[in-house]
Every structure is written in structure tokens, then in C-alpha cells.
Amino acid sequence: AQTVTQSQPEMSVQEAETVTLSCTYDTSESNYYLFWYKQPPSRQMILVIRQEAYKQQNATENRFSVNFQKAAKSFSLKISDSQLGDTAMYFCAFIMDSNYQLIWGAGTKLIIKP
Amino acid sequence: EAGVTQFPSHSVIEKGQTVTLRCDPISGHDNLYWYRRVMGKEIKFLLHFVKESKQDESGMPNNRFLAERTGGTYSTLKVQPAELEDSGVYFCASSHLPPGIGELFFGEGSRLTVL
Numbered sequence A: 001a002q003t004v005t006q007s008q009p010e011m012s013v014q015e016a017e018t019v020t021l022s023c024t025y026d027t028s029e030s031n032y033y034l035f036w037y038k039q040p041p042s043r044q045m046i047l048v049i050r051q052e053a054y055k056q057q058n059a060t061e062n063r064f065s066v067n068f069q070k071a072a073k074s075f076s077l078k079i080s081d082s083q084l085g086d087t088a089m090y091f092c093a094f095i096m097d098s099n100y101q102l103i104w105g106a107g108t109k110l111i112i113k114p
Numbered sequence B: 001e002a003g004v005t006q007f008p009s010h011s012v013i014e015k016g017q018t019v020t021l022r023c024d025p026i027s028g029h030d031n032l033y034w035y036r037r038v039m040g041k042e043i044k045f046l047l048h049f050v051k052e053s054k055q056d057e058s059g060m061p062n063n064r065f066l067a068e069r070t071g072g073t074y075s076t077l078k079v080q081p082a083e084l085e086d087s088g089v090y091f092c093a094s095s096h097l098p099p100g101i102g103e104l105f106f107g108e109g110s111r112l113t114v115l
Helices: none
Strands: A003-005 A010-014 A019-021 A024-026 A032-039 A046-052 A064-069 A074-079 A088-096 A108-113 B005-007 B010-013 B019-024 B031-037 B043-050 B053-056 B065-068 B075-079 B088-095 B110-114
Touching: A003 A088, A010 A019, A019 A108, A024 A074, A032 A064, A032 A074, A046 A064, A046 A074, A074 A088, B005 B088, B010 B019, B019 B088, B019 B110, B031 B075, B043 B065
Parallel strands: A010 A108, B010 B110
Antiparallel strands: A003 A024, A019 A074, A032 A046, A032 A088, A064 A074, A088 A108, B005 B019, B019 B075, B031 B043, B031 B088, B043 B053, B065 B075, B088 B110
């Protein structure tokens, strides 16, 4: 079965610190895409970063970067210089090349403290 | 350009009643998806439309759930009769391209509480 595990239900850090959210997944497929989404309080889910499994280079988007370890099936998200606006639920997800269903983790609630 | 909109934002009903959730995707997006998050659990796929056709409804939990997408525009998800375990947040998303290639755009979700 395809699964995603986010082992940290909740995290909090001080503003300007760096924080890493963990994610592991399980699939027997070789071609897939990995995502981190964030959902701020009372707002819609938005895409933070995506990674193609066939690419070895880790994706980066400004202050957000991932550490993708395909053999270990690990896909952690690093947020540098965290800001108050980063406070949100963060979801790790993946989708296989063969279908259109996103498989989601349970989410990590991230709180950035001033 | 308007994003994905969902209505109602929150619905409270009693067990046995009917509720209809609506999703208006981004104009021109042929792909429309419904997902559900039961409290504290993972978000689960419900179904996928391409235009007005159901491409994949393997995630629909049972026949109390009925989804439609009339004319390939907005979609409705009806729960009849509602049960306690149906409580959760129902997300709608749309995309122009397949989700691995193109970005999914989500609505804010419809929170359903069944008492």
C-alpha cells in the first residue's frame, strides 16, 4: 500500500530560525512526484515545493528546500529564516505517474513564534 | 482570476439528513478532484472528474456519496443520509494539467459536522 508518514504532529520554533519537517513514504513505483503543501489557518492549501523522483537534485524555492533521499524514501522540508507567515499545517504528499490520486501524510502543525 | 471556491464553508447537520457541497473550479480547468480529511487523519482521495466524466471514483467510501459535475463546470458532492463518520473537511481542487505535471489549486474546504 502507498503511504506517507509525517512523524511530527506539531512543531514550534522562533522567528528567523531554521526548521526541518520530516516525511517518509512508501511506494513500489519508480516514477512519482513529491510535494509539500501548506494550509495557513482558514486559508486554502497551496503548493510549497515539488520534486520529481527521477531528479537527483533537491528542489529549492526561496527559503524552502527539500532533502530528497530516494533510496530511504525520505522527503524532508527545510524552512530557512522562518517567518510568522509560515505558521500553517504542512502536508507531505506524493502522486504516482500511473494515476491521479495524491497520497497524503497526516500533516505537521508548524507554529512560528515571534 | 477567481480561485477554487467551495460552499458552504461549514455545515452542521444531524445524522440522517442530507448535505450538498459545491465546488467551483478555476475556469478552464478540466480536472476536478474531491478529497476528504477526517479529523486528525490523512487527507484521502475521493474522486476525479475530467470535464463532466468521472475518471476515477475509487475513493468514494460508499453509495451514500454522490458526486456530479454538470456540463463540466461546477461540481456537487451529496451525502445522503449523513452518518457521524462523515464529519470532516471536504476539499476540492482543480488543475489544467495532470497533477504530477501541473499544479493543483485547492479551495478552502467545506467543513461538515454530523451530530
